[in-house]
Amino acid sequence: MRSVCVIGLGLIGGSVLRAAAAAGYQVFGTAASAADRAAAEADGFTVVSTVDEAVIHAAERDSLIVLAVPLTAAPDVLTVVNRFAAKTRLTDVMSVKGPIAEAVRRYTPEARYVGGHPMAGKADSGWAAGDAKLFEGAAWVVAADEGTDPIVWAEVATLALECGAYVVPAGEGDHDAAVARISHLPHVLAAVLAAVGADGGPMAMALAAGSFADGTRVAGSDPALVKAMCEGNRDALLDAVDDALGRLGAARGSLASTGSLGATLESGYRARRAWEAGREQAPEPLTSVDLTAPEAMELLRSLGILGGRITSLDGMTAVGEYADWPI
Amino acid sequence: MRSVCVIGLGLIGGSVLRAAAAAGYQVFGTAASAADRAAAEADGFTVVSTVDEAVIHAAERDSLIVLAVPLTAAPDVLTVVNRFAAKTRLTDVMSVKGPIAEAVRRYTPEARYVGGHPMAGKADSGWAAGDAKLFEGAAWVVAADEGTDPIVWAEVATLALECGAYVVPAGEGDHDAAVARISHLPHVLAAVLAAVGADGGPMAMALAAGSFADGTRVAGSDPALVKAMCEGNRDALLDAVDDALGRLGAARGSLASTGSLGATLESGYRARRAWEAGREQAPEPLTSVDLTAPEAMELLRSLGILGGRITSLDGMTAVGEYADWPI
Structure with missing residues (x-):
């Protein structure tokens, strides 16, 4: 029976555990948080107390190990993986790919690792916020860099598909550049907008409605998690912030000099x-x-770059569709 | 019977016409768009073909005139008001207060004018997008500057309350500064975010989900309407954009130098x-x-500055509540 070991049972890890179980995998996991462990156990899942135990069980059962911990916790966990399951099949569900791939190369160099990133979330965190259906209809990036083991790629892609997602193949760098723009920058701009609004005092807060509500929604997410996510993708996020500063500065200049915001608003x-x-x-x-x-990995990366996706696997044949993004 | 004449039958004007009719007012109106006029008439409302006719009817019926046209159209409409109903009771539902008050003083100086601004909207525009319930539970700013005629203030506030809104009293300048931060800046940042995301190409677009969807929602609004709204509040919006540039620049500096986004995300x-x-x-x-x-207008402005609101009128007594915004 296919087995999955999830290390980290917060919103994403907890949702993977539930979704994989619903799809028929044998699942077990662990978490640093005793509360999350107890809650998962109370919900009927097999939970062990330590990462050591989890990895030892995974080695015994030939499980796919899924890392779902904050990036800062990865070195410790990977050190344990290397000690007890050095050649394991390994993926992750973390929001940056370059830094975690670097950590894998450093701490558990023999692991058969293929990175992943489901593009799903919500403002709440922890086991209780998880949902077996969180990934339904969502994109799940599966890294397709040169040298990737196609067997493990297929296994990780299958897990994503069986959790209800579709698969977007991407190189590490392409992934990190893309999410900086469409996931991390939105958090930074939401925080800026919320603070500038509050600086307007109680009247501004009392008048704030639709556009402020939408534009600041993700500023209500746990700032520690957002901070870890954004700071883990520093280089790509700096590029995205610079682009935003450039466009906002251009808007400012045009508004001040000609009175027009036309170019900004139309683009x-x-x-x-x-x-x-x-x-x-x-x-x-x-x-x-x-x-x-x-050339499989190169073809997969090309598909991802063009906005395409894999929607099913038939043995070792990945079936997907190209998209036509009108930009 | 109380009578309301609405000039401009787009989303907001059309919603005022419907809501006032539902509240028992005798209502009629006109619009520059023949399509909006025909649609309103087809929905059973009294519609005249020109602003001249509307203002002449309003003078005959002692109607409260509600201006619901773009700021750029205001001078022409106000010139007609001054010609046929110079001493009319007049309000507006436009998104800036200083520039429209200035236009009133210039083009129809004898009008008994009290500015208004319902804080409600949606992405669609035109008569068809209007809704009698658009203002339910929304804030409706009613200007309370020195020299305001309290009789007209009470009439405008009553219209707002009977349309289902609550009333936030505000000075022109305070209103314009507040909405620059919580209504106009959100549109500028949404446009910037959308463009920076699209610059990431098809993969970024394919991966964009919750935070990008929320952060760019209002970028899908008709850019001509947003442009008129934002450009009409240029000075206050420049201040808000400068604050956003300052905070975004500080985030950039901190991320680049120390790797931290903590201060930005926590604020x-x-x-x-x-x-x-x-x-x-x-x-x-x-x-x-x-x-x-x-001291009525001064008290009303103080209430608004503190985030409070008027929720009912009892004759010439405005009843309301203070708020406690924890910022």
């Missing part, structure tokens, strides 16, 4: 409408990638 | 949570303002 409108149109598009004709071919 | 978290807590607070003990007293 934003085009971008948002293109994104909406892209999400609603009919699937393009299917494509398939033979995962055993030498 | 945003505090602000968002304070806003959520303020919205959910139980009403404070009631307060009342005698609108016939010499």
Whole structure:
């Protein structure tokens, strides 16, 4: 029976444990938080007390190990993985790929690692916030860098698909650059907007409604988790923040000098409408990638770069669709 | 019978016409758009073809005139008001107060004008997007500057209350500074975020989900309407953009030098949570303002500055509640 060991039972790890169990995997896990461990156990899941125990069990059962801990906790966990299950099949569900891949190379160099990142979340955190259906219809990035073991890639992609997600193949760097723009920058801008609004005092707060409510929603997320996520992707996020500063500065200059915000608002409108149109598009004709071919990872990365996705696996053939993002 | 003449039948004007009719007012209106006029008429409302006709009817019926046109159209409409109904009772539902008050003083100086601004909206525009319930539970700013005629203030506040809103009294400048932060800046930041996201290409678009979706929602609004709204509040918006640039630049500097986004994310978290807590607070003990007293407008402005609101009118006594915004 296919077995999955989830290390870290917060919102994402806890949801993977539930979703994998619902899909028929044998699952077990552990968490640093005694409260999360107790809650998961009370919900009927097999939970062990320490990372050591979890990794030893995983080695015995030939489990796929899923890392779902904060990036800062990864070195300690990976050291344990290397001690008890050095050649394990390993993935993660963390929000940056470059730094965690670097940590894997350093702390558990023999592991058969393929990084992952489900693009799902909500403002609440911890085991109690988890949901077996969290990943339904969501993108789940599976890293497809050169040298990736296609067997493990297929196993990780299968887990993602069986959790209800579709798979977006991506190189580490491409992934990290993309999420800096569409996941980490939104948190920084939401925080800035919330603070500038509050600086307007009680009247501004009393008048704030739709646009402020939407624009600041993610500023209500646990700041420690957001901080770890954003700081873990520092280099790519700096590029994205610089682009935002450039565009906001240009808007400021134009408003001050000519009184116009036309260029800013029209480019934003085009971008948002293109994104909406892209999400609603009919699937393009299917494509398939033979995962055993030498160029498989390159083909997968090309598919991801073009906004495409893998929607099923048939043995070692990945079946997917290209998209047509009108940007 | 109390009568209301609405000039401009887009989303906001069309919603005022419907809500006032539902509240028992005799209503009629006009719009520059022949399509909006025809649609309103098809829905059973009295619609005249020109602003001249509307203002002449309003003078005959002693109607309260409600301006619901873009700021750029205000001078022409006000010139007609001055020609046919120079001493009319006049309000507006436009998103800035200083520039429209200035236009009133210039083009129809004898009008008994009290500015208004319902804080409600949605992404769609035009008569068809209007809704009699658009203002239910929303803030509706009613300007309370020195020299305001308390009779007209009470009439405008009554219209707002009967449309389902509560009234936030505010000076022109205080209003414009507040909405720059919580209504206009959110549109600018949403446009910037959408464009920076799209610059990431199809993969970024394909991975964008919750935080990008929320942070860019208002970027999908009609850019011509947003442009008119934001550009009409240029000075206050420049201050808000400068504050955002300052905070975003500080975040960038901290991330680059120390790797930390802690200060940015924590201040945003505090602000968002304070806003959520303020919205959910139980009403404070009631307060009342005698609108016939010499200090009435000053008291109303103080109430607004503190985040309070007027929730009913009893003759010339405005009854309301203070708030306790925890910022």
